[in-house]
Amino acid sequence: MILFFSVLPIKDIKISLCLVLSLVLNSSTIHLIAQLPDEFQRVELAGGLTNSVNFEFAPDGRIFIVDRYGELFIYKPNQQLTISAGTIPVFSDLEDGLLGIEFDPDFLSNHYIYLNYSPASPSVNRVSRFTMTGDVLNLNSEVVVLEWPTQREICCHSAGDMAFDSQGNLYIAIGDNTNHSLTATLNETDSNESSENTSSNTNDLRGKILRITPQSNGSYTIPPGNLFPGGIGGLPEIYVMGARQPYKIFVDKENTDWLFWGEVGPDANNPGPEGPEGLDEINLTKNAGNYGWPYFSGKNQPYRNDYATPSFYYDPAAPVNISTWNTGPTNLPPARPSWLDFFHECYLAGPRYYYDPAILDDRV
Numbered sequence: 001m002i003l004f005f006s007v008l009p010i011k012d013i014k015i016s017l018c019l020v021l022s023l024v025l026n027s028s029t030i031h032l033i034a035q036l037p038d039e040f041q042r043v044e045l046a047g048g049l050t051n052s053v054n055f056e057f058a059p060d061g062r063i064f065i066v067d068r069y070g071e072l073f074i075y076k077p078n079q080q081l082t083i084s085a086g087t088i089p090v091f092s093d094l095e096d097g098l099l100g101i102e103f104d105p106d107f108l109s110n111h112y113i114y115l116n117y118s119p120a121s122p123s124v125n126r127v128s129r130f131t132m133t134g135d136v137l138n139l140n141s142e143v144v145v146l147e148w149p150t151q152r153e154i155c156c157h158s159a160g161d162m163a164f165d166s167q168g169n170l171y172i173a174i175g176d177n178t179n180h181s182l183t184a185t186l187n188e189t190d191s192n193e194s195s196e197n198t199s200s201n202t203n204d205l206r207g208k209i210l211r212i213t214p215q216s217n218g219s220y221t222i223p224p225g226n227l228f229p230g231g232i233g234g235l236p237e238i239y240v241m242g243a244r245q246p247y248k249i250f251v252d253k254e255n256t257d258w259l260f261w262g263e264v265g266p267d268a269n270n271p272g273p274e275g276p277e278g279l280d281e282i283n284l285t286k287n288a289g290n291y292g293w294p295y296f297s298g299k300n301q302p303y304r305n306d307y308a309t310p311s312f313y314y315d316p317a318a319p320v321n322i323s324t325w326n327t328g329p330t331n332l333p334p335a336r337p338s339w340l341d342f343f344h345e346c347y348l349a350g351p352r353y354y355y356d357p358a359i360l361d362d363r364v
Contacts, residue, residue, distance in 0.1 A: 099160025
């Protein structure tokens with residue numbers, strides 16, 4: 001098994017590969033192999049893009065490129081040509097906009113795509129299903145599958161990536177919609193500055209990775225195995241809670257249906273009494289769980305709550321949301337530690353590669 005991680009500047013995502021680390025695993029040995037930039041040949045597929053934040057390979061070989069300002073591009077490998085498929089009106093401030101794309105499992109027959117975007121109004125983010133007519137995005141075909149309220153007063157953290165598993169379940173990554181900070185975003189005077197209003201609030205979809213099963217009529221059902229079955233204790237769509245900025249996700253639908261996701265951490269340059277240094281994470285989720293933000297980072301290193309009297313450090317075995325802004329239960333599921341974590345290095349997870357000894361071409 002080889003697992004690839006790409007290192008990209010989060011504020012200037014480009015369609016280029018800066019660095020790849022290959023983690024090669026077998027039953028008896030672990031080797032870490034660094035493939036450096038001078039071992040790759042850079043080929044520019046598309047230029048002149050304004051704010052490209054995502055791209056996906058369609059099942060038919062085309063490459064769909066998402067621009068945050070609302071335009072969807074298609075790169076056609078056979079013609080080596082990039083064209084515009086259409087533009088969706090979006091609200092594109094504060095990291096919002098056109099954020100993610102995923103292809104329906106039956107795309108080759110139904111031509112459905114799913115787009116995660118911020119409509120110009122009202123103040124929500126949504127996932128909608130559209131139909132592609134050849135290389136044209138049919139704007140009149142939109143079916144809103146799911147949407148959630150957002151605040152548009154301060155930055156940041158929209159996330160927006162999506163992925164299907166082998167069972168037809170759609171995973172949707174949503175950021176905490178809260179301002180960046182040095183440590184934990186705990187604030188009892190401004191709800192927009194508090195991730196207890198979102199990530200650790202089980203009655204809110206923000207700061208989560210959702211898992212739903214889209215239906216042919218545009219509705220969705222809830223698959224078994226989510227974090228709050230039947231909606232008891234939290235919203236039933238939630239698969240992962242306690243996320244800050246789960247910017248990129250990958251589901252290993254060819255083999256395990258495990259979820260890999262990269263978490264962008266806070267900004268502290270050093271640990272202190274308030275909590276740990278800023279840690280970015282890569283997480284491997286095999287079943288539903290709580291990953292602790294804004295109470296923990298990394299290997300469940302706790303933050304201190306200075307709004308409480310007396311102040312206290314959170315317990316990963318029994319985290320509590322006692323915030324004024326919380327609309328869900330106080331007692332939360334136990335927090336899970338990160339799978340991997342790094343100081344101020346934004347690693348974006350996926351995809352997982354399986355070695356095939358029958359393939360002799362070194363470029364594959």
